[in-house]
Amino acid sequence: MPDAAALLLVFVVFPLWVLSGLADWACHRATRIDATSGLKENLAHWVLFAQAGVAVVAMALLQVNAAVLLVVAAAFVLHELTVWIELRYTVPRRQVRPFEQMVHSFQELMLLVTLLLLAVLAWDQAVALAGSGPQLPDLSLRWKAQPLPPALLLAGAGAVLLFNVLPLAQETGACLRARRRG
Numbered sequence: 001m002p003d004a005a006a007l008l009l010v011f012v013v014f015p016l017w018v019l020s021g022l023a024d025w026a027c028h029r030a031t032r033i034d035a036t037s038g039l040k041e042n043l044a045h046w047v048l049f050a051q052a053g054v055a056v057v058a059m060a061l062l063q064v065n066a067a068v069l070l071v072v073a074a075a076f077v078l079h080e081l082t083v084w085i086e087l088r089y090t091v092p093r094r095q096v097r098p099f100e101q102m103v104h105s106f107q108e109l110m111l112l113v114t115l116l117l118l119a120v121l122a123w124d125q126a127v128a129l130a131g132s133g134p135q136l137p138d139l140s141l142r143w144k145a146q147p148l149p150p151a152l153l154l155a156g157a158g159a160v161l162l163f164n165v166l167p168l169a170q171e172t173g174a175c176l177r178a179r180r181r182g
Contacts, residue, residue: 003118009059013117017110020103024060025167027100034174036094038167042175044086046167051079052107055114056160062143064122066129066137072118076111083108105135112127 009083033041055075058068083104090096096104119126127133 003121005117005126009117010148013110013113014056014156015095015159016174017056017107017114018040019105020110021164022167023103024100024107025164025171027097029104029174030085031095032101033171034178035093037090038093039172039179041086041090041094042168044082045171046085048082048169051075052081053160054077055111056156059114059118060148060156061143062151063142064118064125065140066122067141068104069115069118069122069126069129070076070139071112071141073117076115079111080108084172089099090175094157 027040028045052075055072058071058075061069087096087104124133124135125138128135128137
C-alpha cells in the first residue's frame with residue numbers, strides 16, 4: 001500500500017491547493033483587481049504561482065531527499081516573503097476581505113504542509129539535514145525511482161492549467177485592458 005503521506009499529498013493537499021488558487025482568483029475578481037491594485041499585484045500572483053509551482057514540480061517528479069526538502073523549504077520562505085511584499089502593496093489599494101485573507105492563509109499552509117509531509121516521506125533525509133542520524137544529506141536532484149503514473153501527472157497539470165493558469169491569464173488580461181484605458 002502506498003505511504004499515507006504520499007496519498008495525502010496527491011489526493012488531498014494538491015487538489016485543495018489548486019482549488020484555493022481558484023478561490024483566490026474569484027476574490028480578486030470580486031474586488032476588481034483590474035481597477036484597483038492592477039497589474040503589479042497580478043504580476044506578484046504569477047511570482048507566487050511560480051514559487052509554489054517549483055515545489056509542486058519537485059514533489060511530483062523528483063526523488064524526495066534532502067535536496068528536494070531544501071528546494072521546497074526555499075520555495076516556502078520565498079513565497080512568504082513575496083506574500084508580505086505583495087500585501088504591503090495591495091492592502092492600501094484594494095480591499096482584501098476576510099474570506100480572501102482566509103484563502104491566503106490556507107494557501108500558505110498548503111506549502112508548509114507539503115514540506116512537512118515530504119519530510120515524513122524522507123524522514124532519514126530530514127534528520128540528516130538537521131545534522132543527526134546515520135545518513136548524510138543527499139543533495140542530488142534526480143528523477144523519482146518510482147514515477148507517479150502519467151495519467152495522474154496529466155490530470156494534475158490539466159487541473160492547474162484550467163483552474164490556475166487560465167484564471168491568472170484572465171486576470172492579467174483584465175489588468176492590461178484597465179491600464180490601457182487609463
